[in-house]
Amino acid sequence: MKKRVCVIGAGPSGIAAVKNIREEGVDVVAYDANQDVGGNWIYNEKSSHSSVFETTHIISSKTLSQYEDFPFDSSVADYPSHQELYTYFQSYAKLFDLYRSIKFNTMVQHCKRIDASKWEVTIKQNGIERTEEFTDLVVCNGHHWKPKQPTYPGVFNGEIIHSHQFKKAAPFAGKKVLVIGGGNSACDVAVETSRISKKTSISWRRGYRIVPKFIFGKPSDVFASKIAFIPTAIRNSLSGLIAKLIVGPNRFYGLPKVTHKMGATHPTLNSELLYKIRHGKVHPKGDIHHFDGAKVHFKDGSSEEFDTIIACTGYVLSHPFFDQKFIDYSSGPVPLYLKMFHEAYENLYFIGMFQPLGCIWPGAEQQSKLAALALTGKWKRPKNMKVLCKREVTHPHIKQIDSSRHTITVDFHRFLKDLKKQISKKRKNSA
């Protein structure tokens, strides 16, 4: 039967999917609600899919953040800005003539799996809804766009926003700002607002290790990749020790002690936060106890008034185009083999739905190549798929602390290796 594949999303993962599936000679159409490729990297001051802000630069370096089929230009910075990334994704789409396979301003509303070779996909284009049929569905809708909102007892009568809505620091000039979280959003946002706010504080509910963006003059992930041959647990301990030697313990900065191993939380890379704290521009606070009007009461008994709270509390996995009882990974676990194959639905693929300790799109590129081989029958699904899917949940690459943000973590190097192993093995078999 002739395949006709639908890709949802034309962000970094979706364009890799279109390219690699088309290169295997399969008919593919991508739908994206945006007006261009780039996904999260299309910065927009208004509310949109994107969660990047005016000054965002990535935390994975360009060396380890490029498609193997399309290296960055040498003029691009070590840690590219969102503008440089947008240009990069546009250039990739132009070079491989992907635009002709992508329908923009098109929202996928609903996907219904009829059987092993048929999907009904309902789309909305220019206000008009229609349903198209496909044999296979490839989901690349991203996982950093639906805010995870924290709740606390009491009522805060100032302004509360989520980092998804934070676009630039300017609106916070002269304000007393409380940033919640210890991830990359929180630390980036606190640094930015501290430049112009009356006061910026940051609330952490546990201690986090802040990894500088450069170690011995090299981007931190490039430095870490030199020891990628060492087993993950030992490598993480070594990296943690090096990071601690460089920045010192958290108590020097008034921050909670780190009680977990490196890798046990998604890493926070930031070379400015600790500097800002020691310059009295960002003020560390502990976890929040409750709200009372303009006042925030903290668990250590202290309290303070704020004008604005920016909750940088992460994102929820969301697939609003599926019926909830069909697929719902919003509160984990995510039992997908190689984070892409479902145990039962052979004509369903997820691409880019993993959280590496590194960059997403090199992994999405390899997943796309494997999906293309699966679609053409050159790669055969293992017979024990159910066991393999279960194993993804019971044997994660890295043991992490119990937090809802840690349901799809992979070790960047090991994940690429596992995908490439499948790709090469099956290619040899089919040759």
Ligand SMILES: Cc1cc2nc3c(=O)[nH]c(=O)nc-3n(C[C@H](O)[C@H](O)[C@H](O)COP(=O)(O)OP(=O)(O)OC[C@H]3O[C@@H](n4cnc5c(N)ncnc54)[C@H](O)[C@@H]3O)c2cc1C
């Ligand atoms: C501030 C910030 C910084 C980040 N920095 C890094 C970094 O340094 N390195 C890194 O690897 N990752 C980083 N990320 C993670 C980011 O998710 C990835 O970089 C990357 O954007 C993932 O690509 P994607 O294509 O999977 O998803 P996205 O970029 O989110 O793209 C998904 C696409 O799907 C479309 N879409 C979604 N739903 C529908 C629908 N129903 N119908 C039609 N279209 C739909 C969207 O319009 C969008 O274009 C960062 C995220 C944030 C928020």
Ligand SMILES: NC(=O)c1ccc[n+]([C@@H]2O[C@H](COP(=O)([O-])OP(=O)(O)OC[C@H]3O[C@@H](n4cnc5c(N)ncnc54)[C@H](OP(=O)(O)O)[C@@H]3O)[C@@H](O)[C@H]2O)c1
């Ligand atoms: N410059 C960049 O490249 C950049 C910038 C921003 C984001 N990103 C990426 O975007 C993704 C999302 O990052 P993120 O920082 O937005 O989210 P995140 O990694 O999920 O971090 C969320 C933070 O909020 C905390 N938190 C969650 N719920 C809370 C609650 N109810 N009360 C108190 N604290 C709470 C979490 O604590 P726990 O640890 O206890 O769960 C964690 O510290 C990541 O992949 C990140 O690397 C990159």
